[in-house]
Amino acid sequence: QVQLVESGGGLVQAGSSLRVSCVASGRAFSNYPMGWFRQAPGKEREFVAAINYNGGHTYYADSVKGRFTISRDNAKNTVYLQMNSLKPEDTAVYYCAADLARTAGASSSAGDYDYWGQGTQVTVSS
Numbered sequence: 001q002v003q004l005v006e007s008g009g010g011l012v013q014a015g016s017s018l019r020v021s022c023v024a025s026g027r028a029f030s031n032y033p034m035g036w037f038r039q040a041p042g043k044e045r046e047f048v049a050a051i052n053y054n055g056g057h058t059y060y061a062d063s064v065k066g067r068f069t070i071s072r073d074n075a076k077n078t079v080y081l082q083m084n085s086l087k088p089e090d091t092a093v094y095y096c097a098a099d100l101a102r103t104a105g106a107s108s109s110a111g112d113y114d115y116w117g118q119g120t121q122v123t124v125s126s
Helices: none
Strands: 001-008 011-014 018-026 035-038 044-050 058-060 068-073 078-083 092-098 118-126
Touching: 001 092, 018 035, 018 058, 018 092, 018 118, 035 068, 044 078, 044 118, 058 068, 078 092
Parallel strands: 011 118
Antiparallel strands: 001 018, 018 078, 035 044, 035 092, 044 058, 068 078, 092 118
């Protein structure tokens, strides 16, 4: 069992930066990959970024590549998503997720993730 709690969302202007965090509790955090997904009103949940168990490999959606950075601090049981050059189309609820079954790499498919946080709202005004 894993509990995930996101924080750090808010309202920012286009071009600004924001960092969202996700703290995990339960099973050993350093053993599994983590992902960030987002869902905008009226749209399906989409992949944003993922990171393998030790932070050595990261993966990004094309829409955020070069602007967003995913990282993790296993000593703090925390995964981060640093978002720079934010655009209005980045507005969404951002969710972190844990994939307990995977031992290598990280998936971009929401169906592969076992546990989800409650989400944090990010709103980017133009």
